Amino acid sequence: MVLFLIGVLILIVCGFAYGKYCENVFDPDDRVTPAIAKADGVDYVGMKKWKNQLIELLNIAGTGPILGPIQGILFGPIAFLTIPIGCVFAGSLHDYFVGMISMRNDGAQVPTLIKKYVGTGTNKIYNIIIWILMLLTGVVFIYTPGDLIVNNILRMDINSNVIWIVYACILLYYIIATLFPIDAIIGRVYPIFGAFLGISAIGVFIGVLLTGGADLHPITSGALISEHPTAQSFIPVFFITVACGIMSGFHGSQATLISRTVKSEKEGRQTFYNMMLAEGFIAMCWAAGAMVLFNTTAPVDTTATLMVGEISKRFMGSIGGLLAIIGVIVLPITSGDTAFRALRLMIAEQFNIDQSVAIKRVILSIIIFIPAVLILFFAKTNAGGFNMLWRYFGFTNQLVAVFALLMISIYLKAHNKNYYISLIPGIFYTFIVTSYIFHADLGFSLDTRLGIEGYTASYIVGAIVSVLFVWFVISKSNSRKEYIQKLDN
Template identity: 70%
Template sequence: MLLFIIGLIILVVGGYLYGAFCEKVFGPDDRETPAVKLNDGVDFVVMKDWKNKLIELLNIAGTGPILGPIQGILFGPIAFLTIPIGCVLAGSLHDYFVGMISMRNGGAQVPKLVDKYMGSGMNKIYNVIIWILMLLTGVVFIYTPGDLIVNDMLGMDVNSNIIWVVYAIILLYYVVSTIFPIDQIIGRIYPVFGAILAASAVGIFIGIIRDGGASLYNITNTGLLFSTHPDGQRFIPVFFITVACGIMSGFHGSQATLISRTVQHEKQGRGVFYNMMIAEGFIAMVWAAGAMILFNRGTDITTGATAMVGIISRELMGTIGGFFAVAGVIVLPITSGDTAFRALRLMIAEQFHIDQKSASKRVGLSLVIFIPALLILFFAKSNANGFNLLWRYFGFTNQLVAVFALAMISVYLKTHGKNYWISLIPGLFYTFIVTSYIFHAPIGFGLESRLGLDPSSYVISYTLAAICVVLFYVLINNISKKRRNIIREADGI
């Protein structure tokens, strides 16, 4: 319980202080924002500050900050420290600077920012990765809420035909929210979703406090901070791929750039972008603690994360409260899936210069997006290991995209004569995480296993990852030198 409380203090106090520091580094001013200057009544629309905050939170908080921490707590109470520290120093920083840099560039999506600050070569690579991530995110956020609705709310088999009816309803909502102006659908329905989300998170938190720490201790009693993972997985890098959204997520960049088009004043950015990621960190902490309590009360540690959602909700909030908690978890992916598809539409439109003021062009582009999404969903549902494969690639791609964003932020800060180390250090760390993971993991190169070494050994993967970290640092410096004058002239410095 003590580590949990310390973690919350780090999250709140650290978030307040470091958020103020990040704001000072960026330097928001009174210039016109894209919402005011480029208002088109569709994607560029001035919305109230509280509504921007709520939409940003619901956009970024999918099932990641719930399912990830439930699995991540199996590594031990260390999660109560790494989640808030990572959220303050990396995740919130990432979201804030992406949102603010986008605002300074006419509400540009991340691919356009990568092109401007890192060059067309990097942009081509990034575009492929981010478009794949948006598709995977949208599909994951049809699959997971659909299964939760059928299993936990309707009490039916997720493999029955009813699941496709539920998927169709969710997809229909995504189509509507993707096509219509942001303030007409998302801006109106999200306050209701936000109330459900708040009730579920606060309810689980109250259940944890009521437990009084009696069940909040190391699951395997193997030490103060670490537990022996049931699958023998390494804390580094697997923990940071598993928890992902509760600490940092590349997907968030695509959502921050959406809201950068609806913020009226630059000085509202800290509350909208940085603080809402802190709120997501709180959600992650709460569900990690709830999972630890249930595991220590005897719940099988091999129970799937999705199944744990219902168990935690009912145990800590009772039948009725548990129903609303599950509803809150269902809300999260739905309110991320709709904007994932919306962001993908805008990215493709921006890349190929497709005017989005025309309703017919928005519909046509949306159809292009949803067809492959349906094919991926069908594969994930019809293949026994389909969803597991989908989720692993989603997690890895999510963090890889964040590395690109941190690199872009570092180049922006360095070329503007600002403290670029605040983004470069997290960028170097996550470069090590994603490269060591993909070099070692079975879904990647599986180097140790293929070379006949002990599968638990990370010697080669760690070595190659360290080389990639050095190359990342060299790359940032070279790009900054080559593009310094171009960027400074374009930004009017």
């Protein structure tokens, strides 16, 4: 319990202080924002600060900060420190600077920012990765809420035919939210969704404080870092598993959406940085709830989606638990709709497709949703299909974040600002994603192929690539400094 409360305190105190420091580094001013300068009534729509904050939080908080921490707590109480520290120094920083740099560039999507600050070659690679991530995110956020609705609300078999009806309803909502003006759809329904989100997170938090203290201790052998039930390595697997609860590349696509609706640069810290802190709090609550149940009634091999229902009922009772489950269902739905919306805008931006014309939005949306439906069908009808989808989603998500940190570091260094604040988390996550993909079965299986136990070979490759990351930041920022300063002035 003490470690859990220390983690919450880190989020609040360090988050406030470091968020203010990040704001000072960026130095927001009174210039006209894209929401005002480019108002089009569709994507560029000035909205109130509280609404932007709520939409940003609901956009970024999918199932990641719930399912990820539920699995991540199996690594031990260390999660109560790594989640808040990661949120403060990596995740929130990532979201803030992506949102603010986008705001300084007419609300440009991350691919455009990568092209401008890093270069055309890197942008081509990034485009492929981010489009894949947006597509996978949208599919994951049809699949998971659909299964939760059928299992926990309808009390039916998730493999029955009714699941396809539920999927179709979610997909229909996504199509509507993708096509119509952001204020007309997302801005109006999100306050309702926000109420469910608040009930679920705060309900679990209060429940843990009142009744869970005695069971907040290591689940398996080990103290701070416990022995994982399936012998997974803390580094890098923990950070890939928790993902959105600490840092997420997906968030960059959402921050750039909201950069088009913020009316003042000085609202940026509360909108971008603080909302990631709120997501960290959500992650902490569900991690704590999972630890309590794993130490009492739930076997350690219980799936994360089933744990959602068990945690909700344990701490909030039948009615409160139902509301909490609805909140968890809402989270991925409110991320999935904007994932598809962001993908539409990215593709439109890349190929200069005017999105103020309705028919062009419809055609582009159809092109996006056809492969999404095919991937969903594969994931649902093939054994292990969803596990494969989720693992690629998790890795791609963190890889995209590395590209964003690369862009942020080059931007800051080129403008003679403290770039170490983004360089350091960039180095760390470069090591994480590289060592993970080189070791994992879905990647190169390097250590297995070489007959080496553990991650030795993958760690070496990760260290080498991390050094190259530093070299790339320094060389690119130095060679492009005058060019970047000229464009930004």
